[in-house]
Amino acid sequence: MNKLMNAKEYEESLRKLKLKVYMFGKRVENVVDDPIIRPSMKAVAATYEYAHKPEHEDIMTATSHLTGKKINRFTHIHQSVEDLVKKSKMGRLLGSQTACCFQRCVGMDALNALSITTHAIDEKYGTEYNKRFLKYLGYVQENDLTCDGAMTDPKGNRSLSPAKQFDPDLFMHVVEERPDGIVVSGAKAHQTGAVNSHEIIVMPTITMREEDRDYAISFALPSDAEGITYIMGRQSCDTRKLEGMTFDRGNMFYGGHEALVVFDKVFVPWERVFMYKEYDFSTMLVEHFAAYHRQSYACKVGVGDVLIGAAQTIAEYNGAERASHVKDKIIEMNHLNETLFCGCIACAAEGHREPGGTYQNDLLLANVHKQNVTRFPYEIARIAQDIAGGLMVTCPSAADLASPEVGKWVEKYYRTRDDVPTEHRLRILRLIENITMGTAAVGYLTESMHGAGSPQAQRIMIARLVNMKHKQKAAKELCGIEKGDQVS
Amino acid sequence: MRDRKGRPGKLKAGIKYCGGCRPEFDRVAVVKELREALGEAIEMVRMDDEEADFILVVTGCKTACVDVESLPLKAKKYISSLSDARRVMEELANKTKT
Known part of the structure; x- marks a missing residue:
């Protein structure tokens, strides 16, 4: 069964x-x-x-x-x-x-x-x-x-x-x-x-x-x-x-x-x-595994979806969502996140059949994708922290909000709008903190840097896998150093 | 569509969703809305239910990467946007009235 x-x-x-x-x-x-x-x-x-x-x-x-x-x-x-x-x-x-x-x-x-x-x-x-x-x-x-x-x-x-x-x-x-x-x-x-x-x-x-x-x-x-x-x-x-x-x-x-x-x-x-x-x-086992696993960092796009959603939410809670620079920062986060998605889809779409029948993703594009993953989540996290504001790291604990003695002050002074409970604002800030510097930052940031190989590992592979001769030939032909079959 | 006694019959729709990796609309909410709008005129059944009159293929974007080839050979109605959903809802509403 x-x-x-x-x-x-x-x-x-x-x-x-x-x-x-x-x-x-x-x-x-x-x-x-x-x-x-x-x-x-x-x-x-x-x-x-x-x-x-x-x-x-x-x-x-x-x-x-x-x-x-x-x-x-x-x-x-x-x-x-x-x-x-x-x-x-x-x-x-x-x-x-x-x-x-x-x-x-x-x-x-x-x-x-x-x-x-x-x-x-x-x-x-x-x-x-x-x-x-x-x-x-x-x-x-x-x-x-x-x-x-x-x-x-x-x-x-x-x-x-x-x-x-x-x-x-x-x-x-x-x-x-x-x-x-x-x-x-x-x-x-x-x-x-x-x-x-x-x-x-x-x-x-x-x-x-x-x-x-x-x-x-x-x-x-x-x-x-x-x-x-x-x-x-x-x-x-x-x-x-x-x-x-x-x-x-x-x-x-x-x-x-x-x-x-x-x-x-x-x-x-x-x-x-x-x-x-x-x-x-x-080498074969390491490189095939690495290419598959570098593709697997598609997961960071999903985590990025959550972080972008959290950034938009805190912008709205803060009443800052209509500020042009905030709108532009959200656009930048989406641009970076969807660029990551492009990489993991591209290396899959350019996959091929190996002799045993298993399909392997494209090694060069998988390495390019992972190289982007070593960078873009950090920038997305930086922008999220920018939009969130400093309260993300200075706000009191949930226990303080619930305290019979000081809870009313936390509630009063961290309230931004009539229609948004203070607790909701603190919850979304804690989520941003979690992803960008808390337990989840292990996965979203440092794992993005070093998981499936540190950045230099991808750069070595990129250098090895690109067809430099092909690029040089095109350049030399077009400037007349070498004779090609260009339309005359 | 009529039953044996000549009353408007109930349509049976098998549902097949795409995986939902980056949906442009809430696929599950749309199906729920459709079910509520048509009331007892429609029954949602398993995709492989032999009595299904058709299969409703609900995809979160126009890429529609859902594996349609593995589905039973039945008529299919596709929803890959909110406007598709409105169109299918009207079509089914008219069908269940006749």
């Missing part, structure tokens, strides 16, 4: 996991109900719930190429350009509904990159990685699982290759080979949604050379496999979530999370190993 889980079923499935999670130096016994983690779980739950909504299912679901059954798009292998385009649209949709990182794209991107790379390794070496992978994919689709796509190693000294680090565990590597599988050690950093995942898919993080063979490995494990430990990352303003459901949290429903995931001599059975020492395919 093919499951298409809803939010409740997803939450219950997480309760069955026996994850070893640490936060603030203590073991988290109940991960699902922890007040700091729970909003991030609910954001992933939205990816399940929206697949059941008639008004969104056309984007949220797809048809499995393995079974022909309806599946959640997050477990789908792209079979057409249309699939790639809908992936971008799904990112925008969910970003606009949660205003945070909903965490599930990275696993989808890992699955798609592996579908291409395992096929290519098999073609060269006669291995059976693709067969293993497809069996694993069937399991993921059948059970509608959330997978963490784990790529980023701690990396140690950036000037040294994996094999030359002073500590071999600074890159994930094989420490023992057994008849039934391998034993690995290492860690993956910045793992978005790690403790909300059923599975963790590990990939190498950089190009490997022959000396790095032991580090050129890819595999998948249940997230609660023996030997895996999660150490939660802190976020700006994270402990506001411990204050109860006050509007000071900004986003009342959703959030994201990241974790350091430690693998301490973890056993991986052979049937879940998808790359083993084929170092010459590490």
Whole structure:
């Protein structure tokens, strides 16, 4: 039977996991109900719930190429350009509904990159990685699982290759080979949604050379496999979530999370190993994954939709919405946001079929898109803060507004209009604060900068992928340096 | 449209929405409005309901990227703007009166 889980079923499935999670130096016994983690779980739950909504299912679901059954798009292998385009649209949709990182794209991107790379390794070496992978994919689709796509190693000294680090565990590597599988050690950093995942898919993080063979490995494990430990990352303003459901949290429903995931001599059975020492395919896996994941930053367009909506709302609450400079700033926010949308749609629309049948987005345009994402959300956030005014960071707490002693003063002096309650003004300001400098800024800003590769990673790819000779030829012909076939 | 006793019959409409990534109007609200305006003259059913008289395809923009090919082979009415919605509402209102 093919499951298409809803939010409740997803939450219950997480309760069955026996994850070893640490936060603030203590073991988290109940991960699902922890007040700091729970909003991030609910954001992933939205990816399940929206697949059941008639008004969104056309984007949220797809048809499995393995079974022909309806599946959640997050477990789908792209079979057409249309699939790639809908992936971008799904990112925008969910970003606009949660205003945070909903965490599930990275696993989808890992699955798609592996579908291409395992096929290519098999073609060269006669291995059976693709067969293993497809069996694993069937399991993921059948059970509608959330997978963490784990790529980023701690990396140690950036000037040294994996094999030359002073500590071999600074890159994930094989420490023992057994008849039934391998034993690995290492860690993956910045793992978005790690403790909300059923599975963790590990990939190498950089190009490997022959000396790095032991580090050129890819595999998948249940997230609660023996030997895996999660150490939660802190976020700006994270402990506001411990204050109860006050509007000071900004986003009342959703959030994201990241974790350091430690693998301490973890056993991986052979049937879940998808790359083993084929170092010459590490670049391929990294680049295909990176291109998919750089497209996935379509989600920031959706978060931008929310931030623009919040900026317009606070402008109206402040009575400033008719000021020409405010109108122009809103236009600029929309221009930047829709430019981002252009990039994620373009790299999908220019996608192509790989030999195994999987569709890959355009690598150059995906890198251009992500490069824009490293910049535009910062400018959109700056304008939102400009329109919001300084009160966003100086206004008293929700508890002060509710205080029998001083609440009347907060109410009186932060009221702008008869028809807008002070609380509404403070709520929208807290949302802008949340997205531009609170917990959600982790996803909207810094993740936009460094997630799926820091800006320089895209610039290197752009330099490599553009056809400079073609551009030079056109220039030289048109100014007469070289002879072409121009109309005379 | 009449039932067996010659009274105005009830239309059955299957609904298919696009995914709604950047809708230019509230698709769900439009369908709700249509349902309320036509009252008992129309019944919204599942898109794959065999008894559906037609399928109402509601898309949030003119791109209309909804997967129409996978829909049952039935008559389709398209709404991709508020003016489309008004036109379809008038058309259905006239149909249910006759």
